[in-house]
Amino acid sequence: MKKLINNPDDVLREQLEGMQLAHHDLIHIHLDPAFITRKEATPKGKVALISGGGSGHEPMHGGFVGYGMLDAACPGEIFTSPTPDQMYEAGKAVEAGAGILNLVKNYTGDVMNFEMAADMLMADGIKVQNLIIDDDVAVKDSLYTAGRRGVGTTVLMEKIVGAAAEDGYTLEQLSTLARKVNRYGRSMGMALTSCITPANGSPSFEIGDDEMEIGIGIHGEPGIQREKMKTVDEITEMMTLGILEDPAYHRQLRAWSPEKGEWIDVAETDEPFGSGDQVIAFVNSMGGTPVSELYGVYRKMNEIIEKKGLTVVRNLIGPYITSLEMQGCSITLLKADEEILKYWDAPAHTPALRKGM
Amino acid sequence: MKKLINNPDDVLREQLEGMQLAHHDLIHIHLDPAFITRKEATPKGKVALISGGGSGHEPMHGGFVGYGMLDAACPGEIFTSPTPDQMYEAGKAVEAGAGILNLVKNYTGDVMNFEMAADMLMADGIKVQNLIIDDDVAVKDSLYTAGRRGVGTTVLMEKIVGAAAEDGYTLEQLSTLARKVNRYGRSMGMALTSCITPANGSPSFEIGDDEMEIGIGIHGEPGIQREKMKTVDEITEMMTLGILEDPAYHRQLRAWSPEKGEWIDVAETDEPFGSGDQVIAFVNSMGGTPVSELYGVYRKMNEIIEKKGLTVVRNLIGPYITSLEMQGCSITLLKADEEILKYWDAPAHTPALRKGM
Numbered sequence: 001m002k003k004l005i006n007n008p009d010d011v012l013r014e015q016l017e018g019m020q021l022a023h024h025d026l027i028h029i030h031l032d033p034a035f036i037t038r039k040e041a042t043p044k045g046k047v048a049l050i051s052g053g054g055s056g057h058e059p060m061h062g063g064f065v066g067y068g069m070l071d072a073a074c075p076g077e078i079f080t081s082p083t084p085d086q087m088y089e090a091g092k093a094v095e096a097g098a099g100i101l102n103l104v105k106n107y108t109g110d111v112m113n114f115e116m117a118a119d120m121l122m123a124d125g126i127k128v129q130n131l132i133i134d135d136d137v138a139v140k141d142s143l144y145t146a147g148r149r150g151v152g153t154t155v156l157m158e159k160i161v162g163a164a165a166e167d168g169y170t171l172e173q174l175s176t177l178a179r180k181v182n183r184y185g186r187s188m189g190m191a192l193t194s195c196i197t198p199a200n201g202s203p204s205f206e207i208g209d210d211e212m213e214i215g216i217g218i219h220g221e222p223g224i225q226r227e228k229m230k231t232v233d234e235i236t237e238m239m240t241l242g243i244l245e246d247p248a249y250h251r252q253l254r255a256w257s258p259e260k261g262e263w264i265d266v267a268e269t270d271e272p273f274g275s276g277d278q279v280i281a282f283v284n285s286m287g288g289t290p291v292s293e294l295y296g297v298y299r300k301m302n303e304i305i306e307k308k309g310l311t312v313v314r315n316l317i318g319p320y321i322t323s324l325e326m327q328g329c330s331i332t333l334l335k336a337d338e339e340i341l342k343y344w345d346a347p348a349h350t351p352a353l354r355k356g357m
Numbered sequence: 358m359k360k361l362i363n364n365p366d367d368v369l370r371e372q373l374e375g376m377q378l379a380h381h382d383l384i385h386i387h388l389d390p391a392f393i394t395r396k397e398a399t400p401k402g403k404v405a406l407i408s409g410g411g412s413g414h415e416p417m418h419g420g421f422v423g424y425g426m427l428d429a430a431c432p433g434e435i436f437t438s439p440t441p442d443q444m445y446e447a448g449k450a451v452e453a454g455a456g457i458l459n460l461v462k463n464y465t466g467d468v469m470n471f472e473m474a475a476d477m478l479m480a481d482g483i484k485v486q487n488l489i490i491d492d493d494v495a496v497k498d499s500l501y502t503a504g505r506r507g508v509g510t511t512v513l514m515e516k517i518v519g520a521a522a523e524d525g526y527t528l529e530q531l532s533t534l535a536r537k538v539n540r541y542g543r544s545m546g547m548a549l550t551s552c553i554t555p556a557n558g559s560p561s562f563e564i565g566d567d568e569m570e571i572g573i574g575i576h577g578e579p580g581i582q583r584e585k586m587k588t589v590d591e592i593t594e595m596m597t598l599g600i601l602e603d604p605a606y607h608r609q610l611r612a613w614s615p616e617k618g619e620w621i622d623v624a625e626t627d628e629p630f631g632s633g634d635q636v637i638a639f640v641n642s643m644g645g646t647p648v649s650e651l652y653g654v655y656r657k658m659n660e661i662i663e664k665k666g667l668t669v670v671r672n673l674i675g676p677y678i679t680s681l682e683m684q685g686c687s688i689t690l691l692k693a694d695e696e697i698l699k700y701w702d703a704p705a706h707t708p709a710l711r712k713g714m
Contacts, residue, residue, distance in 0.1 A: 002549040002566070002684060004589040004650040011653070014589075018652030021659045022672050058649040192359040209359070232361040232371075286463050288645040290682050291709075292415040293361040295375030296368070302378045318677070325647050325684060327359060352648075354711050 001201045003325075008198035010057055013076055019290045023351045026066045033083065035090035036062045036073045037141045042096035047165045047174050048072070050090055051103040051158060053078040053110050056197065057218055059255045060155060064353030069162035078197050078324075081109030087117030091126065099127030099171035100146045101178065102155055105132040105150030109252060115263055118256060127171055128132075129179040131158060132253050135185045135332065136245040138215030138224050147251055149217055152332030153185030154280055156344070157325060159353065163346035164339075179253075181340065183270035186246055189330030190223065191286060193214040195323045215239060218234055218286075218323045234291070235316035239331045244273050245306055273335060275309030282315065282332040282342060287322035289329050294318065305333075314344055317352075320352065360682075362653070365555035369412055369434055379524065380708045382421045388414065390440065392447035393419045393430045404522045404531050405429070407447055408460040408515060409468055410435040413554065414575055415511060417678045422708030426519035427460075427707075435554050435681075437575045438466030444474030448483065452675060456484030456528035460514055462507030463491040468611060472620055475613060479606055484528055488535040489610050490514060492542045492689065494603040495581050497574030506574055509639055510542030511687030512677045513701070516710065520602035521696075522701035536610075540627035543603055545596040546687030547580065548573040548643060552680045571595060575643075575680045593657035594640045596688045601630050601665055632666030632693060637701060639672065639689040644679035646686050651675065654686055662690075670700055677709065 005011050013031060020029040029036050035052075042048050051061045052074030060229030061073035071091040076082035091100050104114045111132060118128040133150035140148060161178045169177065188235065189231075191213045194203035197220075206221030207213060212230070235348050252265040273279070281301065283294045302312055313336055321330070336344065347356035362368050370388060377386040386393050394408075408418045409431030418430035429447040430495030433439035448457050457478065460701060463472045466686070468489060475485040489506035497505060517536045526534065547644035548570045554577075561577030569587070587595075591629050600695050609622035638649045638658065659669055671691055678687070691702065704713035 001599060002569075002586065004549075004592065004646060004653055004686060006588045006590055006653070014656055015649050015652040018656030018659075022652065022655050022674055055649070058647060059653075063648070071529070080667075194359075212359075229359065229361045233363055235361065286685070287647045287681055289361060290415060290644045290676070290679055291420070292372050292412070292681070296361055296363070296381065297373040297375070298379050299371055299375030302375075317379055317645070322647055324649070325645055327645070327682060 001196065001198070002258035004122065005198055008067065012075065013196045023045060023158050024169060026349065026351055031101060033086040033089050035086050035167045036075070037090065037093055038066055038071055040195050042071050042094045042111055044096050045097045045098050046096055047171050048091070048096060048100045049103065049162055050074070050094065050100055052076065052082045052087060053105050054081060054219070056324050057321050059352030064135055064350050066348070066350030068166055068346060068348030069158050073253060078199065081113050083246065084113045084116040084120065087114055087236050088120045091117065091121045095126050101161070101174050102128065102130045102173060103154065103161065103178065104130050104132050105154055106132050106145050106147060107149065108145060115254065129171055129256060130176045130254065133182050133184065133273065134251055135182065135187045137186050137242055138188050139217065151218055152284055152321055152330050153334060156185060156280060156282060156332065156334050157181045159348060160340055160343040162347065163343035173256060177267065177339065178263065179227065183268065185332060186209040186243045187285065187291065187330055187332040188242045189216045189328060190214045190239060191233060191326055191328035193288065193327040195220050195287065195326035197324065216328060220323060220326065232296045235306060236297050240301045240304045241335050243331060246272060247275040248272055253341065255263045278312045278313045278336045279305065279310055280314040280334040281312045282316045284321055284330045284332065285319035286326040286328040286330065288325045288327035291318055294329060295329070298342070313341065358553065360555060362555055365704055368555045369432065373432065382558055383652065383706065383708055390443040390446050390481065391432055391433070392443050393422050394447065394450055395423055395428055395536055399428050400450045400698065401453050402714050404453040404455045404526065404528050405448070405457045406460065406519055406522050407451065407457055408445070409433070409439045409444060410462050411576070413439060413681050414678050416709030421515045421707050423707030425523055425703060425705030425712065426515050435556065438464065438470050441477065444471055445477045448474065448478045452483050457517070458528060458531050459485065459487045459500065460511065460518065460535065461487050461489050463489050463502050464506065464558055465502060472611065476479045482620055482644060486528055486532045486613060487598055488532060488539065490539050492539065492544045494599055495545050496574065507639055508546065508575055509544035509687050509692060511620060513542060513637060513639055513689065513691050514538045516705060517697055517700040520700035520705065523703070531608040532710060536625065537592060538691065540625065542689060543600045543694035544687055544689040545599045546573050546643065546675050547571045547592060548595060548683055550645065550684040552577050552644065552683035554681065571669060573685060575678060577683065589653045590657045593654050594661060597658045597661045602687060602688050603629060605629055623666035630667060630690065634667045635664065635670045635693045636667055637671040637691040637693050638669045640674045641678055641687045641689065642676035643683040643685040643687065645682045645684035651686060654688070658688060
C-alpha cells in the first residue's frame with residue numbers, strides 16, 4: 001500500500017500526534033476521545049463553534065481550529081463519523097456561556113451523532129444548535145445521505161461563521177448567518193482516480209485509465225456519471241454549469257426547536273444563482289491534484305461565470321477538503337453579500353488557513 | 358492522460374492565465390517572455406529578489422512572489438530551465454537601483470541561463486549576484502547537475518532572504534545571508550509514484566506497487582536507491598538521519614567577482630548539524646501526498662531530531678516544492694540562528710505563503 005503510514009490501526013492517532021507537535025502554538029489535541037481545541041480557552045460569552053466528521057479530508061476540520069474559525073473539531077476514524085462522546089467532550093471543553101453551534105455535513109451518521117451529542121449537552125443545560133450543510137448539487141440521495149451531501153461550502157462556512165462568532169454574534173444570529181451561507185453555497189466535484197483507505201488497502205472504486213467520475217463524493221462514493229476523460233475546459237464547464245444552472249433546492253433541515261423541545265424538520269429553499277451575483281469561488285483539490293491544474297480549472301470557471309453575468313470577488317484555491325490522495329477537484333460557488341464578504345475578509349489564524357494577521 | 362489540462366502545448370500559458378485571474382490583487386503575469394512580478398513596483402533602493410526554474414513544482418516559484426518574498430519569478434516550460442531572456446526581462450522590470458539577487462537552484466541549465474542573464478543585465482549597468490542553492494544530500498552529481506541538486510531549502514531561502522530584502526539589506530548583505538542559509542540547509546526526498554509530464558503523457562520512471570525510490574529529485578530523476586515499501590517511521594528515519602549525519606560538504610559555488618570581472622568558483626564548506634542546534638523543519642509533499650501523511654512524517658522526524666539533541670523551533674508542512682502529482686515527500690532542515698528566525702517570522706503576503714499580515 002503506497003502510503004506514508006505505519007500500522008493502519010494507528011494512522012489516526014499518529015497523525016494527530018504529529019499535528020499536535022507541529023502546531024502546539026495554536027491547538028491542543030485530546031485523545032480518548034479524540035478532539036482538537038484551540039490552545040487558548042474560548043473567551044467568556046463567545047459562541048463555541050464546533051465541527052467534525054470522518055478523517056481523510058485533511059486539512060478539514062482540525063486544520064481550521066484557531067482564531068477566527070472553529071473552537072473545536074472532532075475527527076472520526078477515516079471516512080467514519082465521529083462518536084457522540086467525542087462531540088460531547090469537545091462541547092464541554094469549549095463552551096463558554098453563550099452556547100454551541102455545531103456545523104454538520106449532511107451524512108446520516110454525522111447528523112445522528114451530532115444530534116445525540118446535542119441532546120447530552122442540552123441535558124447539562126447548554127444551548128446547542130446544529131446546522132446541517134448540504135451543498136452538493138451532484139447527488140440528491142445516496143447510500144450515505146438523505147438529500148444532498150455536505151461538501152465544499154463547509155470550508156467557507158467555517159471561515160465566515162467563525163469570524164462572526166469572534167465578532168460577538170449570539171447563537172441565534174450565528175445560526176441565521178450559517179443557514180444563509182448554506183442556502184447561498186453550491187458545489188460539484190469530480191475524480192480522476194480513486195483513493196485508498198489505510199484499512200482497505202485497495203481502491204474504493206475501479207476507474208479506467210481513460211475514464212473520470214463526475215459528481216464524486218468526498219468518501220470515494222460514486223458520482224452521477226462515469227465518462228471518458230475530457231479536457232479541463234470541458235470538465236470545468238460541466239461542473240460550473242452544474243452549479244450555476246441548479247434550480248431552486250427545497251430542503252428539510254433538522255434543527256432543534258426550543259419551543260417544542262424536540263428535533264424538527266425545517267423547510268428551506270435556496271434560490272438559483274443569477275446574473276449580477278457576486279460570488280466567492282473555491283477551487284479545491286481532492287488531494288492528489290496539484291495546484292497548477294487548479295489554476296487551469298480557475299481560468300475556465302472564471303470565463304463561464306463572467307459570461308453568465310456573475311463576478312468572482314474572492315477565491316480560495318488548493319487542497320482544503322480532500323479525499324486522501326484522490327486525484328480530482330471540486331468547485332464551490334458561494335453568493336456573497338456584504339455580511340458574508342466582511343467575515344470572509346476578517347482575520348483567521350489556524351494551521352491550514354491564515355488571513356489578515 | 359489523467360490530468361486537468363487541455364492541449365499539452367498550452368498548459369503553461371493557460372495555468373499562468375488562471376493564476377493571474379486568481380491573484381490579480383498580488384501579482385502581475387507577463388507572457389512572451391513569461392515572468393511573474395508583484396503588482397506593486399519594487400520600492401526604490403530595495404534589492405530585487407528573483408528566482409525561477411522549470412514549471413511543475415508549483416506553488417514554487419510564482420506562488421512566492423509578493424511582499425516579503427520574491428520580486429519576480431521566471432517559469433520555464435515543465436521541468437525545463439527558463440531562458441535568459443525571461444530572466445533579463447524580469448530583472449529589467451523589477452530592479453530599483455539597488456541591484457538584483459537571483460536565487461538559482463543548482464541545475465546545469467538554470468545556472469548557465471541565470472549567468473547569461475546576469476551578464477546581459479550587468480552590461481546594462483545593473484549590479485547582479487547569483488546565489489546557487491545546492492542542499493540535496495541524496496545526490497552529489499547527476500545527469501542534471503554538477504554537485505548537489507537544489508531542492509527544499511529554496512522555499513525557506515525565498516522567505517528568509519525576501520524578508521531581509523524588505524528590511525533594507527544591501528545586495529552584499531543579502532548575498533551573505535543567502536550563502537549562510539544555503540550552508541545551513543539540507544534536504545532529502547523520496548517518492549512512492551512517478552509523475553507524468555503533460556508532454557510525455559507517461560510516467561517519468563516505472564516503479565512497482567511495492568517499491569519506493571529514496572533520494573528522488575524534483576524532476577522525477579532517479580534517487581540513490583530503489584527499495585521495498587517501508588513504514589513511515591522507517592522512511593522518515595532514513596531521510597532524517599541522512600540529513601543529520603551528512604558530513605561537512607565542500608562546494609564550489611559559481612559567483613560573479615566584481616574585482617576580476619568574471620564568474621569564478623568560490624569554495625565554501627558547510628558544517629554538519631550538531632546537538633544543541635535549533636532548526637526550522639520543512640516537511641514537503643511532492644504533490645500527490647496528502648497533508649495527513651506529512652503529519653505522520655513530522656511525528657517521527659521530531660522524535661529523531663530531539664533524540665539527537667536538536668530542537669525544532671519552527672516548521673512548514675505542505676506541498677510547496679512539488680513534482681506535479683508525484684506521491685512522496687521531502688524533509689528539509691535549516692539550522693536557525695537569530696537572524697534567520699527573525700526573517701522567517703517576518704510578514705509575507707504571496708499567493709502560496711502568508712505570514713503575519
